[in-house]
Amino acid sequence: MAKGRLIVLTGPSGVGKGTIVKALLQHHPDLYLSVSVTTRAPRVGELDGKNYYFVNRSQFERMVANGELLEWAEFAGNYYGTPRLSVEQQIQQGRCVLLEIELEGARQIRRTFPSALRIFILPPSMAELEHRLRSRGQDSDTAIVRRLQRAQAEIDAANEFDIQIVNDDLEKALRHVEAALLSPVNC
Ligand code: ADP
Ligand code: 5GP
DSSP, rough: OOSSSEEEEEEOTSSSHHHHHHHHHHHTSEEEOOOOOOOOOOOTOOOOOTEEOOOOOHHHHHHHTTTTTTEEEEEEEEEEEEEEHHHHHHHHHHHHTEOOHHHHHHHHHHHHHTOOOEEEEESSSSSHOOOHHHHHHHHHHHHHHHHHHHHHHHHHHHHSSEEEEEEEEEEHHHHHHHHHHHHOOOO
């Protein structure tokens, strides 16, 4: 992976983005994963600065006002955003930077970084998506319902992305993502 580029990974909550990213980073330590800022409360086991930077709404709004975020969106009642500085520094240093973000943020990146490679991860079915969200066991019932309500609209936008990959068999999905990243024109 030679030259710096932005890679955007999007897909409905529970589809397996985090699982795919974790495996990618294990196989390709040269990839840089951007750590987002969020107003969501930490899940059990999540660490500030590793999984997210956890902030309150006024801190987040201040970051937006100061232009500190590359993109941001509200998702299922919370704000999420990408810190601008570290991403720009890593790209300048020639690294491939991975953003794991939702649809509205991906649309903003399309406008500001038209050269970004945008990948959409699809579930094999809505029933399987709901099963994954529930079996992850990390979100309240209300949060799961909000995530599922948002999921169909996100799936409907999958064709706005450069590549669509179904995460049915995890290894197969991972191989597709890696093939996209390892292509000479990408990372
Ligand atoms: P996201 O980051 O997109 O919200 P996660 O990576 O947290 O999703 O995955 C949601 C749940 O689905 C987790 O429990 C994860 O272990 C499981 N999962 C991910 N990929 C697969 C797959 N291909 N088959 C079955 N379960 C999966
Ligand atoms: P979760 O609460 O499950 O960690 O994330 C909810 C959604 O927010 C996921 O679709 C995730 O990809 C998205 N997300 C995480 N960080 C960001 C970010 O910085 N910007 C945007 N736009 N979405 C994000």
